[in-house]
Amino acid sequence: MAQSIQETERKYAAPAADDISWLTELAGVGPVVSLADRGIHELDAVYYDTEDLRLTSGGASLRRRTGGTDEGWHLKLPLSGDSREEVRLPLSEDVPEELGELTLSRTRGAPLRPVVRIRSTRSVRDLLDAQGVAVAELSLDSVRADSRLVPGLHAMWTEMEVELAEGGDPKLLKRIEKVLTKNGIERASSPSKVARALQETTPAPDGETGAGIEPGSAGAYVQAYVERLVRALSDLDPAVRRDRPDAVHKMRTTIRRLRSCLRSYRSVLDREVTDPVRAELKWLAGELALERDHEVLRDRLTAGVKELPGEIVLGPVSARLQAWDAAEQAEARRRTLAALASPRYLELLESLTRLLEDPPLRAKASGRPEKVLAKAIGKEHVRLRRRMDRALALAAGSERDAAIHHARKTAKRVRYATEAARPALGKPAKRLGKRMKNVQQISGDHHDGVVARDLLRHLAIAAHAAGEPGFTWGVLYGEEKATGEARARQLPEAWERARKANLA
Template sequence: MAETKREIERKYEATDETRLPDLTRAPGVSAVQDRGVDELDAVYYDTADLRLAAGSLTLRRRTGGGDAGWHLKLPVAPGVRDEIRAPLDDTLPESLAGLLRSRTLGGEVAPVVRLLSSRAVRHLLDDAGTLLAEVSVDTVLAERLGEDGGATASWKEIEVELADGADPGLLDAVEKRLRKAGVRPSTAPSKLARALAETTPAPPAADPATRPPALGEDTAGGRVLAYVREQVEAIVRYDPAVRRELPDAVHKMRVATRRLRSAFKTYGKVLDRTVTDPIGEELKWLAGELGVARDQEVLAAHLADRVDAVPDTLLLGPVRARLRVWDAAVGADARRTALAALDSDRHLALLRTLHALVADPPLRKAAHRDAPKVLTKAVGKDYDRLAGRVDRALSLPPGHERDLALHGARKAAKRTRYAAEAATPALGKPVKRFARRIKSVQSLLGDHQDSVVARETLRTLAIQAHAAGEPAFVWGLLYGREEALGAALEDRFPEVWKRTSATKTRAAVGF
């Protein structure tokens, strides 16, 4: 059974002459307790092309110390990682293998580095004897394994790891004492990174004649590919987060799929759509599978808020209980759907295709042109498409057809916003402001669509309540409120749209 520990630590360079200063002079530290020396033996695993290391992940099997076992470390923020631990089996536990799937692409991991560490441990305690942090001085011997094996490296370093629940400000206080003693932060983000850097054989010099022509940063292709790589990396990064049920992970992964699919459509003059359209269809499938869970999450929160707003005197029947039962049933199915998609061969094939696309992008002639002209024209084309959908929606009377048209306009607004955000590094502040205005349109239309979906669900819940002999009054009340909200949003929409379609806005952007 895997367990997770949030690891907040800092690393420092050390030599044989380095001595720890008196850390009781750091505010809050009352005592330093010597905990002896641990002998640690860790073998680190990766793919042949070191994809885990490239993503700042580390996977090791370690013996010695108080936490022997398999450890997978996933980056959270600078100096912060989640360490997921599993028992000390001979083979990689399935609980960790699944979290690595988006990086390994179904391939095997093998030993790449062995680290032998002699760790002198000290505990920093407060005046009540509570652990604040662990300070360790590590003497490390690294040995490269595998085909490139044989090279070794050695060094000493200091680690300061914050205890669970301790004030992060303590790390600043300890660092101040260390710096005064001449100790400086490590330039390596991890032991593995340092070991790889110091034991990697020098690569053979590349023949300039065989190198493909590089895209300049200011070319259309350079800008679009930077955006594409960012979204592909987001899909890969949020895969294990979705599996771990981290907050907002499904939403962020789904957004990345949509941004990428939109970029393929918007920038078809840069990337060949005969190649990217089939990938876009697979991204649409993945977003749809993830969307079941995300849409349920949003809708459940929306309805819970609406129920909470009903006065107790009007809350007739087991309304909250029925809402919880509905959410639990639909939510469990949605979760299974998302995980099944991530575990499928289809998703694995998509990840491999995205990896290949980034490595060898299907560039068209426009990719080599200056970015501003190509990107401006593409954003303008998406905006015109949005304007056409808005005009059609506003020409329809209120009702089902207009709801569908407004939903279509929302999708077009999202694509236009994504196009503008991708172009912002090349086009600057005017397009950034334009993207914010389009986002306001998208947000309002999103609220409207949420209201439409909520009404459909409220009608279903009312039918179920009536069939069970429960009062359906509250569900009808909430339906009426959602209907009024939808009408109010439709009344506001023309003014919000007017701010984005003003002549001065288009002139500032350049289309």
């Protein structure tokens, strides 16, 4: 079974070999009181990637390493800031299937092969606190990289790393860096050994992502937003496969943002290219919906039962909820994993890559963002006004519930459109987005209550058929109905504030 750890580190150019006096200055930095020499380690790693280096360009790396204290296969995935997740498996001859699956969102099914061998002679020092516990590790590496893509090409350099102990305070890295900077030791220009090795031993690939987009144009802002979302989708894939908390929700939300952007900015990106991509994104969101909707319902109803006084909970209510959860969750997980393993998903990833490499720009992409982006947001706002006004004019009932849900989807599109435009339009776009988020949250909670009532009714019917009391299900149904009515009363005021917001 794979082991997962989070590593937080910073890399530096090598200090002058004849001056290590600065090492003594590290004692006294934060909790560090002393340094311990841990000797020399010989590390030998072969890095794997696709022929066109898709893993490296996506900020990830996969290696088979011998030597040191952590021999094995290591897949490194980017996190925020100075942190990365490292997924480890024991040594084997071939790339482990599990790690191959976790790279699919970046490789898009292209075969993995050795691309560079990196050998390091590592001198290690632990930074110890008053109890003698290592709070960080400082290592000095003499590195030799030999290309496996271009035989005979190699590079050599020396670098330094400072890595926090697991669970360490990231502020310690900043304080250590102050000492290093004072002594003329600067941050490394490359984010990783493999990135530097490939840069120095492999010819650069042809072409540039997003080439032809004018800086500061409407197209530049839209394309930057699209690129951020596509990369987020790729980053979330491994977390969804490993069933990490909230990962499915984040991926589904990223898909919705991307679909909305491609729809709202049809004046910037050609819909003949983007509409088929939107259709496939809709398919993927639908495959994830079962698992995410189940999560929402389970958490909502479980919390509802816990909040009830004990004398109101009659019969095996929690047991029935757990049985429903187990049955539905298994099918939802199967459906999610099947979608991510499908050729259709890999083709969608290819389509998104083409969208970044060759954006289908229309004439208005070169226009001023204050005009082009604002007009696109305005069109979505007009559409929302029609739908929300109609929904709020209806009498309470299923027709109004459906209309509010329909308007909510448009409110999300307005909100997401403001996100893409915020770097160009500033505070007005931020204000409008914030008010749309409020409308979305109120109407979203209203819709969740509608779905919850439907499930509660079915659970009550099943309980009745099994001879169990139905009282508790009725109480929960009543509470959901009361909450829904409260949200419906809040919606007109929230909508009025959002209606008056503009981009001026």
